[in-house]
Amino acid sequence: MAEVILRGLEMKRESKSFTDSLYAVLTGAGLFSGPKYRLSALSGMAFIFSVHERLLPLSVTAYGEWGTVHKRAADSLGIFTVTDAGRTRHPTFKKYQQDAVKWIKSSLDRGLGAVYWLPEFGVIHGYDDADRIFYVQDGYSAESKIVLYDNFGINFTPFWYAQMFGGKVDIGEKDMVLEALRMALDDWETPHPVPPNRSIASGRKAYSYFIHALEQGDFDSFGAVYVWDAFRGSRTEIMYFLQEASLMFPGLQEAAACYEQLAGMMEQPERWTVSANGGRTLSQESIPALIGVLKEAEKLEERAMGVFRSISVQYPDLKRSTVPRWGLHTAR
Template sequence: MKAENAKRDEIEQGEWNYRLVERAQQGDTEAFGELIERHRSKARGLAERITGDPHMADDIVQDALIRAFLHLGSLVDTSRFLPWFHRIVRNQANMRLRRGGPHGREMPFTSLGAGDGARVDWDDLDSILHHLARTAADATLSDLDPAESLLRKEVYETIHALLHCLTPKEREIFRAYFFRQLSPEEIASMYRMSTGSIYTYIHRTRQKLRKEHIRVSLGLVPDKGGCGLTKHNVLQLPDWQAHSTVKTTFVDSVRRMLATVGDYREPAALMGISGFAFRMKISNQTTFADSIYIFDWRGALRTFLEGLGYQITILCGQLSDSPIPLLGAVERFPVVLPIEESILPFIRKYIDLGKPVLYFDTMPAKPYVHEWSVIYGYDDERRIVYVTDQMLPEGRTLSYDDVADNPVRFAAGIDGILQKAAEARPSGESELRQQAERTVRFAVDYARHGCDYHPMTAYLRYTSGLAAYDRWMGHLRSSHVIPNRYGIGQLSAVYAETKRYASLYLRSAPFEGEAKRLTLLASDAYEQAAEAMGQLSLCVPFVRSSEMLPPEMREICAGYLNQAKEFETAAIGYMEKALTFI
């Protein structure tokens, strides 16, 4: 009986793994996370058995997880996930051992290989450190070779020239590890620290040295590690009540920027003018929340703020060696370097002018994965910036390293008011009516024809406008698609709010006569669409969960979506008629 129960449990576990793998292959990060939590301990045990080093095993598993996530789409037989993942772990462990040579473990770069000095790649810090450690280990032998002694001297001088970017404690641990060839265990005993902390210091030190090596290679002023002139500047943001925030954080953050420079705008007005009150987009794969963020960031921001009368400067990029979230929106950005000089001066410039910086944050508080925010201060001594966070009214801080290492770089600052600001920022009834007409025309065009921004990457496809409802309902009713529950929660919460703001904006539109009557009817229809979407949000709240929606709940959700679609379709029809009277 026990054997039968065990067999049944094994089959059920296998089926659940199979489902999780399929969802993860579709890009469901929650499913991948649960999948890994199930198998992480076994993978770590395997890595530790191969290497004999628990600390190295943690690094190996982390590397294996990244590779598994990036290449999960290449796994043809999803039932073979565990052997496939274990093979990645073995490959990573064996690679580490090959680098460790006869030691069979990751010694302090002593045994990264057995090349001669001529093989040193002077543009690659890892190659330099490899040669440094090797020559230190072979010092007694190489003393017989004058050329090797000279080369070793040059390597030491190269590394010493970079050490000024480290703190005193980091320098001491670095010298003990690389120059004196002490093991992390011996260094931990010297400083009365845990071995794990020493590994963290070594890892952080290598990152700092790599960045400093880039600086030196580019001829930039070396980082003095905070020893030079330091500054501290934190702007006073206007009071911001939690109930006044907008879930579309792109608009909410722009609103904060404007308020800080004395330009207070109602959220409904900004949601309407920006067009975000009327946007709706759904991934063609499943109900991912990423569709909220897939638009032309540079074009949308520039058009939005120039329409309000402001001139802006945008700094954007993507890191070359990092997995890039929201690739569909970022793929057109240039590749940038992970160094402070490429981003911190930009932030300091605008903060010192009394203007906060729009910033895309990939490290916000839960439940968000990434969101728009505002950087409103910096502290050179503590090496931090102050950033807003929708989940933390008091805000929080990011280290300079966090900002430089953000795989998605997007920052923007307000330079000033355009010369034609009086025309761009309407104040009279006629100008306000023209602006409202432009917004209504955008809403109708977007609903009928969708968004004109499309990712270049072939597998990233999205449906927008009224057609997004059909795509969403299709995901819920399809037997071949596993809806992303977390995504549904965020999509429904955000779109319920955007449709409510669409209603508020249309209600205040300064039209007259029949155009006004039709616009008010459209406003009422949007309010009904918002109500239906709000019911969907109650059914699937925006919380982290790997549970799948049962079929009956999926049909209920599709029903609410169909109601919302009918009301929004009616609203678009009213606006089309209103345009004929304007």
């Protein structure tokens, strides 16, 4: 009976749960070295900003079709990836479940952890055939969670998701940074990440949803703090990334300055929230100031996107400009 536990793979919740998971898997396997903010930005994850109209906690993970967004994240880093996901109520679920158990075990055998929807995202870092279990890290607890093979994928949401990684090809640093800027522009211009659902907005539109919910006072108090924390965290990541990237693209200094100003406005986390019922909620007194910060942040990000655009057009973008002769969708 085989047993594998990957040592040296440690997930910590500091960013979006997918970014934290990706960082843990890739650094654990030696496929990425560097700080988390760099991975977050180069994978496009840092730029993602999605908001539910009532600021539900799901805002932070409802940023699009995961298969597409997370594959894009791995592609931009030059890393091979395979994802699988579905609805647990589908009659074929058990078959997919058994298959996923197999390929995740084979990934672990090769020393690579797998990303798994708990929810939120966590990392499968081991298995034990004798007990028929996976060991999963959620990033909060030092102790692993235990998931039976038979319960793989079953959680309180109606869907399951798993992703594994493989080999790596080298992509030039400059190309990776350019692609990150372009992914940022794509997200900024996409009003709704999960169409036809219009209750969740992303990019520029997400600001109006956030501001509207705060103005109306009709929002989920836990979700509001969670969205705000994720927003603050990701904008700080972008700031650090742009400070680095402006050495490669001097034009980015202006954008970096925008994010420095933005991060500066959001300092002192205790200013925005108060403790209540064992958790945190947005302080009522700070909401008008928060709305002001968001309005200003939108303007700063709009200016930064202008900078990204001006840099992007200076270089060919074959991925987005090439229309194959058979159209955008290949026959397969």
